[in-house]
Amino acid sequence: MMWLAPFALLVTSLVHPSSQQDGNTTAPFPNATYPNATSPNPAAAVNASFSPPYYPAPWGTGAGEWASAYAKAQAFVSQLTLTEKVNLTTGVGWEGERCVGQNGAIPRLGFRSMCLQDSPVGVRxxxxxxxxxxxVNVAATFDRGLAYARGQAMGSEHQMKGSDVQLGPVAGPLGRAPEGGRNWEGFSPDPVLTGIQFAQTVQGIQSAGVIACGKHYIGNxxxxxxxxxxxxxxxxxxxxxVSANIDDVTMHELYLWPFADAVRAGVASIMCSYNQVNxxxxxxNSHMLNYLLKxxxxxxGFVVTDWQGQHSGVGSALAGLDMTMPGDTLFNSGQSYWGxxxxxxxxxxxxxxxxxDDMxxxxxxxxxxxxxxxxxxxxNFDAWTTDTYGYQHFFAKEGYTLINxxxxxRQEHADLIRQIGSASTVLLKNTNNALPLTGKxxxxxxxxxxxxxxxxxxxGCPDRGCDNGTLGMAWGSGSANFPYLVTPETAIQNEILSNNGVFQSITNNFAGMQIQQLASQASVAIVFVNADSGEGYITVDGNEGDRNNLTLWDGGDVLIQNVSAICNNTIVVIHSTGPLLLGNYSTNPNITAILWAGIPGEQSGNSIADVLYGRVNPGAKLPFTLAGAREDYGTDLLYIPNxxxxxxxxxxTEGVFIDYRALDRANVTPIYEFGYGLSYTTFSYSNLQVKTVLGMNGTYTPTTGSTPPAPTYGTVSNNTADYQFPSNLTYVPYYIYPYLNSTTLSTAANSSDYGDNSDVPLNSQNSSSQPLLPASGAPGGNPELYDVLYEVTATITNTGSIAGEEVPQLYISLGGPYDPNIVLRNFERLSIQPGMSATFTADITRRDLSNWDTVAQNWAISSYTKTIYVGSSSRKLPLSATLS
Known part of the structure; x- marks a missing residue:
């Protein structure tokens, strides 16, 4: 029957988990099989390609703040039959229900199927x-409160639509290469900035009663x-x-770092990614899921696949996967690895x-x-149409009913969106106080x-898959439908007309003669340019998701050159999904101001007008580096199969040296560095103080002991007649069901090779107590990693004439030969009145000072000198101190 995929699909990759590969071969892990290996120099251990198996899959224990939820879950799951349990783990198929993903329902207990819905910027x-x-805009605010507020607002909209799981926020991609198509969905190539804003967003979403889904785990x-x-x-x-081959140190110190923050913050679901890791x-990948994550x-919480990201049945189950989405092997195939x-x-x-049971x-x-x-x-919505009436089962065209x-x-969220848009606008250049404008x-x-x-x-372009008009949203599944989009042209026109001024615009980048004529009349010319990107299933202007280069789109560079050659008061505003090359704009005397406004959402025009006309004093900082050349970043994408x-x-092979870390190591001067951003006022830094709390001599105790044995809940009947398709249930074509089509397992499986103990990875079925890992101990890792060792304070003074916001940043030099020059470890956005001072306060935890020890498989503070720096960017650090 069509609801039952051949069981051979389940075992096609059955042996694969036992030979999974990763480069982390420097020390024996419990229950892992390794080739012969020695502990390499960390700098030479980067070209990894082998992922060691790790079994069994750890079972949840209700650790940390999860105890109450686990007690309720255990009571619920104990009541379930086998097919009801399978229903929870398996999606019903692409376009099978009303959300982009839904698992099976349990009508007997009144549990409707869970609705999993994109996206990380709103309800898609x-x-x-x-x-x-x-x-990326949230990262640029360097504001924890705004990250939380945005998460809470998005979560409330998902909740009011009936969505149970918001498929976001994003920490993968982290942003290894600046051309990465989906970097904008995440936050920053710095793991600490990403980790903090990632965790704040998770907590905001879940405070609204919606499950946050941190994605994409990992190396995407x-x-x-x-x-x-x-x-x-x-x-x-x-x-x-593609296989992302990442060594153990880089995995821990860079790509896994923000996911640890999210787990510690209580993220309730995590989406594993399409790519291979090692x-x-x-x-x-049992090492990524069983060893590192669980x-x-x-x-x-639970691990869910990216859509069509499952490649085996038994293999993925034993390797730590908990839910498959959308449930079918290929969209609308009617077949499933699970079910x-x-x-x-x-x-x-x-x-x-x-x-x-653990799933x-x-x-x-x-x-x-x-x-x-x-x-x-x-x-109360349908992901496949905005029509009021339609089919509940969209692809099968069955169940015509009210669907939307x-x-x-929206509530009053436009105000918050406008605030974040202006709070994330980075002022890069402001010659002779060209900004703010007066409107007159x-x-x-x-x-x-x-x-x-x-x-x-x-x-007008599906999933925003074009670059027409102002760039308020990039493309792909991370998009959402605009209720409206306030353009910069409209907002600035409103500003000028309210002052009875003169305003004209040209929105065709290639109207050369008309552009020259208008530029010659302007007392101020504001040029808007962009660079777009998105998800790989859409190509825009030859860019297959990822950007082909770091230049401006749609002739943006020529437009800037044509206008600035004529108007000596040219202001450039950039909307982009990430870094781009600015050429000589930073030194061009006719370009008096440059602003980066990112991807600001529906209030785009109002947000930039607030900054241009001084209602908001810019305080944002670059969440990435703007380098002078593409090769300065030290990384690139793979565009041709190799x-x-x-x-x-x-x-x-670059290890932890991405973005500013790469430029620092190569001693390359950027155009504008990570953490850089100007204000309409000025600030001074003084009075750095370091208070020892526990200090580096404080005790760090590796976690020891063992887990309890794996529990089971309820019993499983061996009578295959109990699992046949119910006679009182109407079959929906292509829908994924947990029911069998035969009372004989070999027949039901449609294969004589349906798996036995000789087919599964060693130790994967072991339910006995397992040793705890030394770096474990609580959600997020060993709790002592988060002990505060030092408290840092500094005085920040507004030396200008207007109120403003500044983001002092704390960097640390870990001192080792394979460490970056400096790494960001903390920050705080302060609002300071003119002539007044505020105190910047930052904790330094044990984790902040530690490196990953590949032999001990734990964090350790090296003996190298640790130096802290405080300043306004990664290259402007006037205050420093050595930690004793």
Whole structure:
């Protein structure tokens, strides 16, 4: 029957987990099989390609603040039958229900299927929702409070639409390469800035009673070759997705760092990524899921695949996967690696009951942890259409009914969106106080396609897959539908007309003669330019998700040159998804001001007008480096497959040296450095004080002991007649069910090879007590990592004439030969009145001063001298002190 995929699908990669590869081969881990290896120099250990297996999958214990949620989940799961448990873990199929992903329901207990819905900037594919600024803008605010408030507002809109899981926020990609297509969905290539804003966003979303889903775990640093099927559509003949080959030190000190912050903050779900990590798919990589996430970080929530990110049945189950989305092997195939196949796998003992029970406990505990038992409401939208009436099962065209109630969930969020948009606008240049403008300039001219409307409307390009008009939102599944988009042209025109001024605009970048004529009349010319990117399933102007280069789009450079050659008061405003090359704009005397405004969402025009006209004094800082040349970043994307028809290989040979760390190591001067941003006022730094709390001699105790044995909940009947398709249930085509089509397992599995104990990885079915990892101990890792060792204070004085906001930043030199010159460790956004001072306060934890020890598999503070720096950017650090 069509609801049952051949069980052979389940075992196609059955042996693969036991040979999963990763470069972390420097020390024996419990229950792991290793080739012969010695402990390499960390700098030479970067070209990794082997992922050691780690089994069994750790079972959740209700650690930390999860105890109450686990107790409720255990009571619930104990009541479930086998097929009800399988229903919780398996999506019903692409376009099978009303959300982008839904698992099976449990009608007997009144539990409706869970709605998993994009995106990290709002509720995707619906109407009457807000579009929030992108993650990269939140990073640029360097403001914890705004990150939390945005998360809470987004979570409340998801909650009011009936969404249970918001598929966001994003910390992968981190931003290894500046051309990465989805870097804008995340925060910053700095792991600390990302980790703090990631965690704040998680807590904000979950405070609204919605499960946050941190993604994409892990190494998803480019769109090219993330899926072999997608790559085939672009003409690339590869057998498997790209492999991100990352060494142990780099994994811990860079890419895993923000996920540890999220786990510590209580993130209730995590999405594994499409790519391979060290030649094992991220959604069945036992080292990434079992060892790092559930073992070392003591993660208590559930792991869900990216959509079509599952590549095996038994293999992924034993490697730590808890939920598969959207449930089918390929969209609308009607076949699944789990569903009925998982039912068979439990019945024949290939997947032990305790592993399925743990999947369910984690899923239901997440539900209770965020309070969905009190906050859940019926789904009132449809991800496949904004029509009022349609099919409940969209692809199967069955169940015609009311599917969209057009619930307006925006509340007063426009005010917050406008605030974040202006608070994230970075002032890069301001010659002779060209800004702020007064609105009474004699003749204001605005130039650029990026200033105006998309002629197709703000939602005229599906998933924002074009670069027409102002760039308020980049493209892909991380987008949402605009309720409106305030353009810069409209906002500035309103400003000028309210002062009875003169305003004209040209939004065609290639209207050369008209641009020259208008520029010659302008007393101030404001040029809007952009650079777009997005997810790999959409190509815009030849950019397959990732950007092909770091230049401006749509002739932006020529536009700036044409205007600034004529008008000696040219202001440049940039909307971009990440870094770009500014050429000589920073030194061009006719370009009097430059602002980076990122991807600001629906209030784009109002936000930039607030800054241009001085209602908001800019205080944002660059969340990445603006270098002088592409090669200065020290990393790049892989644009052409490099392994024949095999999986493309990306060796992260730069280690932890990305963005500002790379330029620092190479002693290259950037155009504008990480953390840089001007204000309409000025600030001074003084009086650095370092207070020893515990100091570096404080005790750090590796975690010891063992877990309890794996628990099981309820019993599983061995009577296969109990698992046949119910006679009273109407079959929906292509829907993924947990039911069998035969009472004989071998027949039901449609394969004589349906798995046995000889097929599964060593130790993967072991339910006995397991040793705890030394770096574990609580969600987020060993609790002593977060002990405060020092407290730093400094005095920040507003030496100008107007109120402003400044972001003092704390950097640390760890001192080792393989360490970056400096690394960001803390920051605080302060609001200071003119002539007044404020105290910057920052804690330094044990984790902040530690390096990853590959032999001990733990964090350790090296004997090298530690120096702290405080300043206004990564290259302007007037205060320093050596830690004793």
């Amino acid at each position: 594919d619906t109407d009457y929702n807000s579009v929030f600024p992108a993650g 640093e480019q769109e090219h070759f993330r899926q072999s099927t997608e790559a085939a559509g672009y003409g690339y003949n590869i057998s498997d997705a 030649n094992s798919y991220a959604c069945q 073992g070392e970080l003591d993660y208590q 009925a196949n998982l039912t068979v796998a439990v019945l024949n003992g290939t997947v032990p009951q305790w592993r399925l 369910c406990i984690r899923i239901i505990a997440a539900w209770y942890y965020v309070g969905r038992d009190n906050a859940s409401i019926p789904i 109630e057009h619930v307006d969930v 300039e004699k003749f204001t001219a605005v130039f650029g396609d990026d200033a105006g409307d998309n002629p197709y409307g703000p939602n 392994n024949g028809k095999g999986a493309p290989q990306i060796a992260f």
